Amino acid sequence: MKTSKNLQLTIVGIAAAIGILLILWKPSVLIYGLQGAGLYAAVALPMALILGIVGIINLAHGEFMMLGAYLAYWFSTQFGIDPLLAMIPVLISMGIVGVITYKTTIHRVLGAPELNQLILTFGIAMVLSQVVNLIATSQPRKLSLDYVTASAKVGELSFGTYDFIFVAAAVLFLAGLLFFLRRTKLGKAAVAVGQNPKGARLVGINVDRTYLIIFSIALGLLGIIGTLFLTSHSIFPLVGGSYTMKSFCLVAMAGIGQLKPILWGSLALGVSESFIMSFQGYGGWADIVFFAIIVIVIISRAYKRTES
Amino acid sequence: MSKYIKTIVMAAVAVLAVAFPFYTGAYPQSIAQSVLTYMILAVSWDMLLRTGQISFGIAGFFGIGSYAAVLSMLYLNLPPMLTILIGGIIAGAIAGLLGIAVLRLRGMYFAIVTLAVAEIFRIIMTNLKGFTGGPEGELLPQLIFQGNPYLTYYLMFGMAVLTIIISEIFLRSRVHYALTAIRNDEIVARSSGVNIFKYLVIIFIVTSVIQGMTGGINAQTYGFVTPESSFSLDYTLLPLAMALLGGIYGTMGPVVGALLLGIVSEYLKLYIPYGHLVIYGIIVVIVILYMPQGIVGLAARIRKAGARNE
Numbered sequence: 001m002k003t004s005k006n007l008q009l010t011i012v013g014i015a016a017a018i019g020i021l022l023i024l025w026k027p028s029v030l031i032y033g034l035q036g037a038g039l040y041a042a043v044a045l046p047m048a049l050i051l052g053i054v055g056i057i058n059l060a061h062g063e064f065m066m067l068g069a070y071l072a073y074w075f076s077t078q079f080g081i082d083p084l085l086a087m088i089p090v091l092i093s094m095g096i097v098g099v100i101t102y103k104t105t106i107h108r109v110l111g112a113p114e115l116n117q118l119i120l121t122f123g124i125a126m127v128l129s130q131v132v133n134l135i136a137t138s139q140p141r142k143l144s145l146d147y148v149t150a151s152a153k154v155g156e157l158s159f160g161t162y163d164f165i166f167v168a169a170a171v172l173f174l175a176g177l178l179f180f181l182r183r184t185k186l187g188k189a190a191v192a193v194g195q196n197p198k199g200a201r202l203v204g205i206n207v208d209r210t211y212l213i214i215f216s217i218a219l220g221l222l223g224i225i226g227t228l229f230l231t232s233h234s235i236f237p238l239v240g241g242s243y244t245m246k247s248f249c250l251v252a253m254a255g256i257g258q259l260k261p262i263l264w265g266s267l268a269l270g271v272s273e274s275f276i277m278s279f280q281g282y283g284g285w286a287d288i289v290f291f292a293i294i295v296i297v298i299i300s301r302a303y304k305r306t307e308s
Numbered sequence: 309m310s311k312y313i314k315t316i317v318m319a320a321v322a323v324l325a326v327a328f329p330f331y332t333g334a335y336p337q338s339i340a341q342s343v344l345t346y347m348i349l350a351v352s353w354d355m356l357l358r359t360g361q362i363s364f365g366i367a368g369f370f371g372i373g374s375y376a377a378v379l380s381m382l383y384l385n386l387p388p389m390l391t392i393l394i395g396g397i398i399a400g401a402i403a404g405l406l407g408i409a410v411l412r413l414r415g416m417y418f419a420i421v422t423l424a425v426a427e428i429f430r431i432i433m434t435n436l437k438g439f440t441g442g443p444e445g446e447l448l449p450q451l452i453f454q455g456n457p458y459l460t461y462y463l464m465f466g467m468a469v470l471t472i473i474i475s476e477i478f479l480r481s482r483v484h485y486a487l488t489a490i491r492n493d494e495i496v497a498r499s500s501g502v503n504i505f506k507y508l509v510i511i512f513i514v515t516s517v518i519q520g521m522t523g524g525i526n527a528q529t530y531g532f533v534t535p536e537s538s539f540s541l542d543y544t545l546l547p548l549a550m551a552l553l554g555g556i557y558g559t560m561g562p563v564v565g566a567l568l569l570g571i572v573s574e575y576l577k578l579y580i581p582y583g584h585l586v587i588y589g590i591i592v593v594i595v596i597l598y599m600p601q602g603i604v605g606l607a608a609r610i611r612k613a614g615a616r617n618e
Binding site: 127244 | 357360414416424428491552588593
């Protein structure tokens with residue numbers, strides 16, 4: 001117990017030292033890293049929710065976010081509304097998509113081997129990205145919004161402030177989910193189902209309905225993130241794929257069923273990614289940070305398991 | 309009796325496949341070549357699946373093999389056949405390292421790592437501009453066998469036969485029974501003393517060598533590599549859909565699936581050039597939901613039902 005506390009203190013100390021060094025040397029790395037971290041955490045939280053409670057790993061996770069972004073694009077260009085306002089219809093539509101997806105597919109493989117679940121969600125990911133590709137073509141789309149270019153100046157340094165919206169979203173998501181899971185009746189029931197579905201059924205919880213609700217909530221959250229994503233990034237049908245892997249990486253780092261550590265994990269990833277991007281001409285390598293970390297995290301997990 | 313018929317049918321198919329290039333034109337032959345490519349990938353994917361581990365990294369090892377073959381020819385001036393072997397060896401070495409690291413864990417961790425493999429190497433090949441040609445890739449000065457289509461066809465055909473034989477050997481081995489036991493109930497198998505980890509790593513290496521060599525043959529046949537085409541999602545999704553549709557956990561299923569979908573896919577490419585992959589996605593979803601035993605499994609069930617009625 002004591003050693004783990006010491007270890008935690010050491011890690012926090014090292015992180016703080018790195019942070020201070022970065023502030024002195026390259027403050028922009030920290031700012032953009034924080035903004036990137038917000039996005040990653042916000043996308044990863046719904047995946048952690050589904051994995052923790054429904055118990056399946058959703059390989060179509062990033063694709064659902066992509067779908068949300070395209071829905072937001074459609075609502076805002078079709079009806080001429082601001083994408084941030086389009087968030088409400090997107091949230092509702094993604095909730096409905098969640099209900100349909102759960103009822104027609106996920107529900108049927110809950111008792112099936114893990115392999116079938118993985119193949120199924122991989123197939124769903126392909127269907128989503130290719131259907132969007134067929135309808136909207138692979139041409140990247142971007143909205144030009146004037147408030148996105150808002151920037152602030154601190155001393156010599158000027159930076160975009162809009163992307164802090166992802167940090168706000170991540171914190172709000174986490175706070176909202178923790179409140180939901182700890183304080184509300186439905187949330188407590190969901191936690192019970194996540195821990196022990198048989199037991200939950202015995203005490204009278206409708207397990208299937210809980211799964212349905214949690215899955216739809218997670219997709220609704222992805223709709224919100226998709227909308228925010230659209231406001232400051234360009235979107236294309238394959239944009240979601242890497243977010244599936246990045247989210248999984250964060251969820252695996254945090255441990256299944258854990259929500260809070262996702263924030264710290266994404267902070268580390270966001271900052272290290274923006275650190276590499278800050279070197280001119282090497283920006284293309286930034287993506288590899290994540291994949292390297294995925295492999296390292298998983299290997300360290302394997303190592304831990306052999307030890308115990 | 310039924311065994312007799314089976315042998316005749318198989319012999320007929322083999323003769324047909326060998327004679328194929330002599331009575332068709334260039335276009336059917338190129339289709340046949342791509343069907344064979346996907347067939348190899350589908351069978352090798354299924355070989356690993358039988359162990360209870362799922363790989364989404366077919367395109368990754370295929371691409372690694374392609375690049376290894378082309379680069380070793382460009383920089384080391386090795387003969388083409390040797391570069392194909394090198395493609396397989398490098399893919400196998402990477403698989404070995406990954407497998408030792410990750411195969412101890414639950415399936416989903418392995419699945420995600422294999423999903424990342426294609427991405428990692430695609431990024432490396434895109435960014436190592438001086439060495440790999442960056443996003444434009446590299447061209448070979450000349451094709452294997454001076455581009456003789458008969459010989460390239462037989463090369464891929466030979467690879468397919470080899471893969472099918474390896475797959476059948478694995479199916480008949482004692483390891484296979486142990487692995488089936490693992491797939492059905494890992495705890496039972498583990499407590500019965502089967503050392504699963506070693507076999508998992510070996511099979512992962514063997515299937516990756518096959519996928520790497522196939523990539524090498526493909527790159528040598530068409531004479532180029534680019535990050536987008538060599539690590540294309542097609543090489544993961546198509547074999548997966550083929551094996552599932554045909555029926556997993558055997559050699560026959562992926563072979564039948566590859567023949568069927570491989571021919572259909574050529575027409576799909578003509579009619580829906582962008583987004584034909586959606587069909588494969590739908591096939592994957594529907595097969596998993598409604599007929600997880602695939603066509604071969606379904607046919608066996610119908611035959612059994614018929615025998616019972618007689």
